[in-house]
Amino acid sequence: MTKPYPQEFRDDVVRVARNREPGxxxxxxxxxxxxxxxxxxxxxxxxxxxxxxxxxxxxxxxAQIRELTKRNRxxxxxxxxLRRAAAYLSQANLPSKGSTRS
Numbered sequence: 001m002t003k004p005y006p007q008e009f010r011d012d013v014v015r016v017a018r019n020r021e022p023g024x025x026x027x028x029x030x031x032x033x034x035x036x037x038x039x040x041x042x043x044x045x046x047x048x049x050x051x052x053x054x055x056x057x058x059x060x061x062x063a064q065i066r067e068l069t070k071r072n073r074x075x076x077x078x079x080x081x082l083r084r085a086a087a088y089l090s091q092a093n094l095p096s097k098g099s100t101r102s
Contacts, residue, residue: 005035013040014047 017029017040026044030037049056057065 010043011047014043017044 013029013033013035016033017026020029026040027037030040033040045056046059050058050060052058
């Protein structure tokens with residue numbers, strides 16, 4: 001798997017692509033910087049989404065969702081542990097069948 005390009009590089013290439021002269025294609029810019037044209041197109045879409053010019057999930061929103069998902073999973077695990085502990089302790093407090101107390 002190839003290493004991802006640094007964010008600064010991506011931002012620079014997107015800026016160049018947006019400010020291109022008339023007649024210069026995305027494919028030409030992508031070839032000049034050494035990336036696939038589809039990669040550059042995806043970077044441009046991501047930049048538009050991050051800026052809020054097009055609908056979609058920005059990087060900050062995606063990071064927040066990932067973090068909240070992790071937090072939710074942890075809380076569900078903690079909840080399950082507490083449920084099991086409560087069930088165990090309630091069973092431990094029940095009188096045994098052979099008890100002579102009334």
